[in-house]
Amino acid sequence: MSEPEKRGLFGRLFGKAGKPAEPVAEPPVPVAEATSPEPTPVDTVAEPSVIPDAPAEPPLEPAVAAEGPAPVEIEVEPEPETEAPSEASSSLEITPAVAVDLTPPTQVKTSWWQKLKSGLGRTSSALTSGIGAIFTKRRLDDDTLEELEDILIQADLGLATATRITEALRKDRFDKEITDDEVRAVLAAEIEKVLLPVAKPLEIAGTAKPHVVLVVGVNGSGKTTTIGKLSMKLAREGRKVTLAAGDTFRAAAIEQLKIWGARTGATVVAREPGADAAGLAFDALVTGRENGSDVVVIDTAGRLQNRAELMAELEKIIRVIKKQDPTAPHDVILTLDATTGQNAVNQVEIFGKVAGVTGLVMTKLDGTARGGILVAVAEKFGLPVHFIGVGEGVEDLEPFDAKDFARAVAGLER
Structure with missing residues (x-):
C-alpha cells in the first residue's frame, strides 16, 4: 500500500512538508469554503495546510460541503418567519360590541356624597386644621386674615380665590370674634360661587352622529380609565359607543380599553402598538359611522405639555x-x-x-391634599367641569356638583 493510502484523511490534512502531494485534478476545496459566512471548526484547522496538500479523493469534497453550509441555513431560515407576524398585526382590529348587563349597583346615589367627602378628606383636613388653629374665639384682624390667606394658597385654591374669601370675611366680620365653623361656612359659600358657573354636564346633543369626544392629558392623568367609566355612563343612557384605542405608545392602554369595551358593550377599534394615532382616529370615525354609533370616544397617548413634537402630533389627530x-x-x-x-x-x-379644550375631568381627588386646585383652574379659565373622580371603581366618576364639592372641601355636612 502506498504512503498516501496509509496516512488516511488525518495524514493527508497534516502531512509532513517533505512529502510532495499528488497532482490535483480538481479545484482545491477552499474555494467552496469561501461561500460560508463564518469559518467552521474544520475550516479553522485546515486553513494552514489544505492549500499545498489538497487531496484528490472525491469523498473529501462532499464531506466539507455538507458541513460548511449548515450554519448558513440556521441563520437565514428564520428571517422570513419574523416578517409575517408584523404584516398580520398591522391590520385594523375591530372588537365588536356585545350585550352586557348595564344595571347600576343599588344605592349609588346615596353613597356618592360619602365617597366625595372621603375622597376630599385630605384636602379638607389640611384646610380645617389650619383654620382651627387660627380662629379660636379670636377677633378677626389683619394678621389673622393674612394667616388664613396663606393657608388657602397652600391648599392650591389660588390667589384670586384666597383673596375673595378673606375680603368676604373682612367685609362682614372684621374686628369681631369669629369661630372656625363660621370661617368654614364662608369658605364653602365663596368656593361654591366660583364653581357654580363651570359645573356643567357633558351634553350629547344628537345633532351630529357620531358625536366625537377626544380625551387628552399628560401621562398618568387617568385618560383611559376615565374613558371606560364614561363609556359605561353613556351605555346606561342607551347610547351606542365606539372606543378608539389611540394611545398607541402603550400596549397596556390598548388592552385596558379592550377590557372596558367588553365591560360596557362598546365596539373597540385598535391597531398594534406604535401605529399611527391619527390614522386610527380616522378609522374609528369610519367604523362609528358604519355601525351607527351615537358617540365615538378617542383615547390619546399621554404627553407632557412642554413636548412640542408630541403636541404637534395631537394637532395632526385633530x-x-x-x-x-x-x-x-x-x-x-x-x-x-x-x-x-x-x-x-x-x-x-x-x-x-x-387642542381647543372644551371641558375638564378632575381625577385622583382621593389621593391628595391639593384638591383645591380645581377651584383655581375654574377661577382662571372658566372651562366646564364635567366629572370628578374619587376612586378607581366604575361608580367613582360622577357629574360635578359645585355645592357638594364646596361643602366637602370645607369639611361641612351636606
Missing part, C-alpha cells in the same frame, strides 16, 4: 378627524390629575391652545 367631519371633535376633554397641584394650571393653558 386635523385628520376634521377630514371626516369638519365640526368634530365636538368635545375635547382634558383629564387633570389633582395631585399635580399648580402644574394643572399650565396644562389647561397649553392643551387649550393646541
Whole structure:
C-alpha cells in the first residue's frame, strides 16, 4: 500500500512538508469554503495546510460541503418567519360590541356624597386644621386674615380665590370674634360661587352622529380609565359607543380599553402598538359611522405639555378627524390629575391652545391634599367641569356638583 493510502484523511490534512502531494485534478476545496459566512471548526484547522496538500479523493469534497453550509441555513431560515407576524398585526382590529348587563349597583346615589367627602378628606383636613388653629374665639384682624390667606394658597385654591374669601370675611366680620365653623361656612359659600358657573354636564346633543369626544392629558392623568367609566355612563343612557384605542405608545392602554369595551358593550377599534394615532382616529370615525354609533370616544397617548413634537402630533389627530367631519371633535376633554397641584394650571393653558379644550375631568381627588386646585383652574379659565373622580371603581366618576364639592372641601355636612 502506498504512503498516501496509509496516512488516511488525518495524514493527508497534516502531512509532513517533505512529502510532495499528488497532482490535483480538481479545484482545491477552499474555494467552496469561501461561500460560508463564518469559518467552521474544520475550516479553522485546515486553513494552514489544505492549500499545498489538497487531496484528490472525491469523498473529501462532499464531506466539507455538507458541513460548511449548515450554519448558513440556521441563520437565514428564520428571517422570513419574523416578517409575517408584523404584516398580520398591522391590520385594523375591530372588537365588536356585545350585550352586557348595564344595571347600576343599588344605592349609588346615596353613597356618592360619602365617597366625595372621603375622597376630599385630605384636602379638607389640611384646610380645617389650619383654620382651627387660627380662629379660636379670636377677633378677626389683619394678621389673622393674612394667616388664613396663606393657608388657602397652600391648599392650591389660588390667589384670586384666597383673596375673595378673606375680603368676604373682612367685609362682614372684621374686628369681631369669629369661630372656625363660621370661617368654614364662608369658605364653602365663596368656593361654591366660583364653581357654580363651570359645573356643567357633558351634553350629547344628537345633532351630529357620531358625536366625537377626544380625551387628552399628560401621562398618568387617568385618560383611559376615565374613558371606560364614561363609556359605561353613556351605555346606561342607551347610547351606542365606539372606543378608539389611540394611545398607541402603550400596549397596556390598548388592552385596558379592550377590557372596558367588553365591560360596557362598546365596539373597540385598535391597531398594534406604535401605529399611527391619527390614522386610527380616522378609522374609528369610519367604523362609528358604519355601525351607527351615537358617540365615538378617542383615547390619546399621554404627553407632557412642554413636548412640542408630541403636541404637534395631537394637532395632526385633530386635523385628520376634521377630514371626516369638519365640526368634530365636538368635545375635547382634558383629564387633570389633582395631585399635580399648580402644574394643572399650565396644562389647561397649553392643551387649550393646541387642542381647543372644551371641558375638564378632575381625577385622583382621593389621593391628595391639593384638591383645591380645581377651584383655581375654574377661577382662571372658566372651562366646564364635567366629572370628578374619587376612586378607581366604575361608580367613582360622577357629574360635578359645585355645592357638594364646596361643602366637602370645607369639611361641612351636606
